[in-house]
Amino acid sequence: MQERNGWGYRATLAAVFVGLIVLPHVLSFSQKEVLVFLVINVLVVVSYRLLTLTGEWSLAHMVIVGVGAYASTLLAKRLGIPVPLAMPLGAVVAALTAYVLSFPLFRMKAFYFLIGSFAAGEVIRLCWKRFREPFGGPKGIKLVPSFPDIEIGFVDVSFFDPVNYYYFCLIVVTVSLVLLHRFEHSRIGLTFHAIHWQDKLAEAVGGDTRRYRTLAFVIASFFGGLAGALLAHYLGTVNPNQFDVEAMVYVLVWVIVGGTATIYGPVVGVVTLTVVNEIVLRELGMDQARPLLYGAILIASILFLPDGLESLGPKLKGAFARTRTQV
Amino acid sequence: MTELLLQTCVNAVYAASFMALIAVGLMLIFGVMGVVNFAHGELFMLGAYCVVFVYADREFPFFLAVMIGLVFVGGLGILMERALFRPVRDNPLAGLIASIGLLLMLQAAIAMGFGVRMEHLPPPSQATFHLFGLDGVVVALQRLYVIVGAGIVLVSLWLFLRRTRFGWALRACAQDPEAAALQGISINGTARLAMFIAAAMAGVAGALAAPLVRTYPYMGHSVIVTAFIVTIVGGLGSLGGAVVAAILYGFVHTFVTTFSDGVVADIVGLLLMLFVLVLRPTGLLGVRERD
Numbered sequence A: 001m002q003e004r005n006g007w008g009y010r011a012t013l014a015a016v017f018v019g020l021i022v023l024p025h026v027l028s029f030s031q032k033e034v035l036v037f038l039v040i041n042v043l044v045v046v047s048y049r050l051l052t053l054t055g056e057w058s059l060a061h062m063v064i065v066g067v068g069a070y071a072s073t074l075l076a077k078r079l080g081i082p083v084p085l086a087m088p089l090g091a092v093v094a095a096l097t098a099y100v101l102s103f104p105l106f107r108m109k110a111f112y113f114l115i116g117s118f119a120a121g122e123v124i125r126l127c128w129k130r131f132r133e134p135f136g137g138p139k140g141i142k143l144v145p146s147f148p149d150i151e152i153g154f155v156d157v158s159f160f161d162p163v164n165y166y167y168f169c170l171i172v173v174t175v176s177l178v179l180l181h182r183f184e185h186s187r188i189g190l191t192f193h194a195i196h197w198q199d200k201l202a203e204a205v206g207g208d209t210r211r212y213r214t215l216a217f218v219i220a221s222f223f224g225g226l227a228g229a230l231l232a233h234y235l236g237t238v239n240p241n242q243f244d245v246e247a248m249v250y251v252l253v254w255v256i257v258g259g260t261a262t263i264y265g266p267v268v269g270v271v272t273l274t275v276v277n278e279i280v281l282r283e284l285g286m287d288q289a290r291p292l293l294y295g296a297i298l299i300a301s302i303l304f305l306p307d308g309l310e311s312l313g314p315k316l317k318g319a320f321a322r323t324r325t326q327v
Numbered sequence B: 001m002t003e004l005l006l007q008t009c010v011n012a013v014y015a016a017s018f019m020a021l022i023a024v025g026l027m028l029i030f031g032v033m034g035v036v037n038f039a040h041g042e043l044f045m046l047g048a049y050c051v052v053f054v055y056a057d058r059e060f061p062f063f064l065a066v067m068i069g070l071v072f073v074g075g076l077g078i079l080m081e082r083a084l085f086r087p088v089r090d091n092p093l094a095g096l097i098a099s100i101g102l103l104l105m106l107q108a109a110i111a112m113g114f115g116v117r118m119e120h121l122p123p124p125s126q127a128t129f130h131l132f133g134l135d136g137v138v139v140a141l142q143r144l145y146v147i148v149g150a151g152i153v154l155v156s157l158w159l160f161l162r163r164t165r166f167g168w169a170l171r172a173c174a175q176d177p178e179a180a181a182l183q184g185i186s187i188n189g190t191a192r193l194a195m196f197i198a199a200a201m202a203g204v205a206g207a208l209a210a211p212l213v214r215t216y217p218y219m220g221h222s223v224i225v226t227a228f229i230v231t232i233v234g235g236l237g238s239l240g241g242a243v244v245a246a247i248l249y250g251f252v253h254t255f256v257t258t259f260s261d262g263v264v265a266d267i268v269g270l271l272l273m274l275f276v277l278v279l280r281p282t283g284l285l286g287v288r289e290r291d
Helices: A009-027 A031-050 A063-080 A083-105 A110-130 A162-184 A187-197 A199-204 A209-235 A245-258 A264-284 A288-303 A309-326 B002-033 B038-055 B062-085 B092-114 B143-164 B163-176 B177-181 B185-210 B220-234 B239-258 B263-279
Strands: A150-152 A156-157 B126-129 B139-140
Touching: A009 A031, A009 A162, A031 A063, A031 A209, A031 A245, A031 A264, A063 A083, A063 A110, A063 A156, A063 A209, A063 A245, A063 B239, A083 A110, A083 B163, A083 B263, A110 A245, A110 B092, A110 B220, A110 B263, A162 A187, A162 B092, A187 A199, A187 A209, A199 A209, A209 A288, A245 A264, A245 A288, A245 A309, A264 A288, A264 A309, A288 B092, B002 B038, B002 B139, B002 B143, B002 B163, B002 B185, B002 B220, B002 B263, B038 B092, B038 B185, B038 B220, B062 B092, B062 B185, B126 B143, B126 B239, B139 B143, B143 B163, B143 B185, B143 B239, B163 B177, B163 B185, B177 B185, B220 B239, B220 B263
Parallel strands: none
Antiparallel strands: A150 A156, B126 B139
16 A cells, blocks of 8 residues: 555556557457446446445446436436536436435345345336336337537547547546545545444444435445446437346446455456456357356355455465465 | 126236245245345246246156156255355355356356247146136136145145154254254254255246246246245245235235236335335334344
8 A cells, every 4th residue: 555656556557547548449349339338337336336335235226327327318308408417417316316215225224225225226117117208118218319529620529439438438437436436535435434344333433324324325326327327328228128137237246256345346347357258258159158157257256256356466465475485 | 897806816816826935935045044045036937947848848748847847946956055055154145146146147048048039838738717607707727736736835835844843943943043053953954955945846836837927038037026025025034924925915916917007016016015124124924133
C-alpha cells in the first residue's frame, strides 16, 4: 500500500490507460462490440460489489440495471429528453426504485434477503413482460434513441461506431469507479466495512446499520442503472429477458470468481471470464458450452478459491516469500 | 360456472401435489444441511429427461422410466452431497452458490445432449375420467398418476420420518446436528440420506409430470421459483408447512391463471411471498429461528 503514490504505481496506471486506449484498434469488429459490453459489465459488477460490502447478497441487481435501461429509454423515446440527460435520469430512477424496495427488503437478512430481493426483482421484471403499455411486453422496446453524434467544427464523432462508444463508456465507467473508490474510503464507506464484519458491534457504537445498508443499496443501484442506460442506448433495444436470473447468475459468477475484498476483484473476474469466453469458446465454436464452463468455474472457485482470483496474487507472493526464507 | 369452479379445483389439486413433492424435498435439504439447493429445479428437469430418454426414445414402459428417474436423480443427489455440500458445510452461502454452478452445468449438458427445443412426449395413456358426474369436470389419468404418486410419496415419507430409526436420526440432525452427532448419529450419513430422498422426490415429480408439462432444458426455472414461494410461505424448516403452502399456492395460482392470466398469477405468487417475508418471516407454520 505504501507504493500507492510511488512512481511504480503511477507508471502501471498510465500503462493500463494507454493499453485501454490502443486496445480497440487491434481488435476485430465483433471483438470491439464485446469490448463495449465488457466495459459496461465492469460498472455492473463493481456497483454490485458495493452492495455485497454490507453483507447482503441481492438477486435483484440485474433488474435494477434494467430499471435504468427502461427508464432512460422511455424518457428519451416518449418524453423526448435528450439521451445524454436521459441516461443519468435513468440512473436516478433506478436509485429511487432501490430506495422504495429497501423498506420491505431490509427487514430481512441473509437468506431471506436473497430470496426477498429475488421476488421483488421478478415482480418488476414480470410487470415489464405483462404491461405492453408502456414497457412493450415480452418483446420489449425497439428503436431506442441512440447517443447523438457530436459535431465540433471538422470533428464529427458518431457513436454508432463501437470504438467511439467504447471511449465514451470508458470515460463514464472510469469516473464512476473513481467516485465509488473514493466513497468506499470515506468515513461512510469504512462504516460499510464495519457493518459487514461486525453489524451488532457497529450498531452498538452508534452506526444506524439499516440506514447505511439503504445508502449502499441506493448508490449501488444508481451506478447499476447508469450501466443499464449505457447498454440500452448502445444496443438500441431493451427487453425483459436481458435482465433475467440467468444474467444475474453471470454477475454472481464474475463477482465470486474475482473476489469482493477490493474493487479490483470483480473487475479481474469479469475481464478474465470474458476473455476466456471470447478466446476459448468462440474461437473453438463451442458457444453452447459456455454455461457448462461457467458452472464448473463457479464450483471450482467456491471449493478451492473462496476468496476469488484477487487472493491469488498475495497467496503466490506469500508462497514465494516462504520458499525464499527456507533457502 | 359450477363446472368451471370444480374443474379449476381439480387442476389446483394437481398443481398442489406436484409442487408439494418438490418443495418438501427442498425443505428436507435445507433442514438437514442448512443449504438452499438452487439446482432443485434442474433435478426435476433431469427426472423429466429420464422419461424422454427411456420412455420416448427407447420405448420402454412409462413406469420403468419413472423408476429409473427416481434412482438416477437420487444417485445424483448423493453425489451432490459428497462433492458440493459437504466441503462447504460451514458456509451456507457457498453451498447455495455451488448449487447455482451445478444448475448451469446441468442445463448446458442437457441442452447439448438433447437440444434446446421442447420435447414431444406421447402420453402413456389418453384415458380421462369425469368427476362428480359432470361433463365439464375432467381429469386425465396422467394427472391422476401425479396426484396419487405425490400422495404415496408424501405419506411414506411421513411414516419414515416418524416411525423408523433412520427417520428419527434425520429429524434429530435437522433439529441440532451437534447434539445428534453426540448421540452417535452420523451427520454425513444422514445428510446423504436426506439428499437422496429429496433428489429422488424431485426426479419422480419430473418423471411423472413430463408428458404434462413443457419439457425443455430450462424448465427448472419456473419450478424453483414456485418451490421458493411455497417453502417461504410455509416457513423454512417445516415440512407440514410446505404441504399446506403447496395446497394454498396451488389453489391461488390456478384460480388466478384461470380467471386472469399466467403472468399475473406469477406476480400474485411472488407478492404473496414478499408479504409473508415482511410480515411473518418464519412463514405460516415455521418455527422461530434460533439465534
